[in-house]
Amino acid sequence: MSTAPRAPGDYSTVSDPERALKYAIRHIAGDRTEIIEGVITPVSSSWAHESAAEVVRRQLAPRLDQLGLVAGSGDLDLPGSENWYVPDLAVVPADLAAKTEGALLPDQTLLIVEVTSPSNAETDRLVKRRRYGQYGAPLYLLIDRQNRTCTLYSEPTRPGYAAESGPHAFGTPVRLPAPFDLRLDTTRL
Incomplete structure (x- = not known):
C-alpha cells in the first residue's frame, strides 16, 4: 500500500504538534527563543533590561x-x-536545577521575574501573568520598566492570580513573602 506524497509544509499528519514545536525550539531555534501563544519569539534583551534583572x-x-x-x-x-x-x-531549588537538563514547569519555581521591554510589555503584563498563575507559579514579580513600577502576583488560580501587591513605583520597597522574607529595594531598577 502506498501513500500519496505530502506537499511541503503539510504537517497535518504530525502526531503531536506541541511536542514537535517545542523540540524545534529547543534544538534548532537556539537557547533564547520562546513560544508565546503559539508565536515563536526570539528573546533579545537590552543592557537596561539585563541590569534590572x-x-x-x-x-x-x-x-x-x-x-x-x-x-x-x-x-x-x-x-x-x-x-x-x-x-x-x-x-x-538548587538540587532540582542541578539534575534537570530540560525545561522546568512553572509550579516547580518559587519566584518568576519578568522585566518588560517596549516590544513585550503587554505580553509580560497580561499573557505571562495569566499563564504563570494557571500553571501554578507561586510568585510572579513583574518589573514594568515602561511604567516604572513593580507588581508582585501571588496565590495562583486557574484564571491567573488571586492576589496582587502593587503596582509599586520604582523606589518603593516590595516585600517578597516566605520563603524569601525580604524587602526588595527597587531604587536602581
Whole structure:
C-alpha cells in the first residue's frame, strides 16, 4: 500500500504538534527563543533590561544561599499549551536545577521575574501573568520598566492570580513573602 506524497509544509499528519514545536525550539531555534501563544519569539534583551534583572538577582543571592535555591533564566514548559518561556529570572531549588537538563514547569519555581521591554510589555503584563498563575507559579514579580513600577502576583488560580501587591513605583520597597522574607529595594531598577 502506498501513500500519496505530502506537499511541503503539510504537517497535518504530525502526531503531536506541541511536542514537535517545542523540540524545534529547543534544538534548532537556539537557547533564547520562546513560544508565546503559539508565536515563536526570539528573546533579545537590552543592557537596561539585563541590569534590572541583575538588581533583583543580587538582592536575592544571600537568601538563596541560605535556602538552597538558585536563580537563573532556564526554560519553562507549559505542557498542554503552545507556550515555552524563558523568564528573565526564575528561582528554583538548587538540587532540582542541578539534575534537570530540560525545561522546568512553572509550579516547580518559587519566584518568576519578568522585566518588560517596549516590544513585550503587554505580553509580560497580561499573557505571562495569566499563564504563570494557571500553571501554578507561586510568585510572579513583574518589573514594568515602561511604567516604572513593580507588581508582585501571588496565590495562583486557574484564571491567573488571586492576589496582587502593587503596582509599586520604582523606589518603593516590595516585600517578597516566605520563603524569601525580604524587602526588595527597587531604587536602581
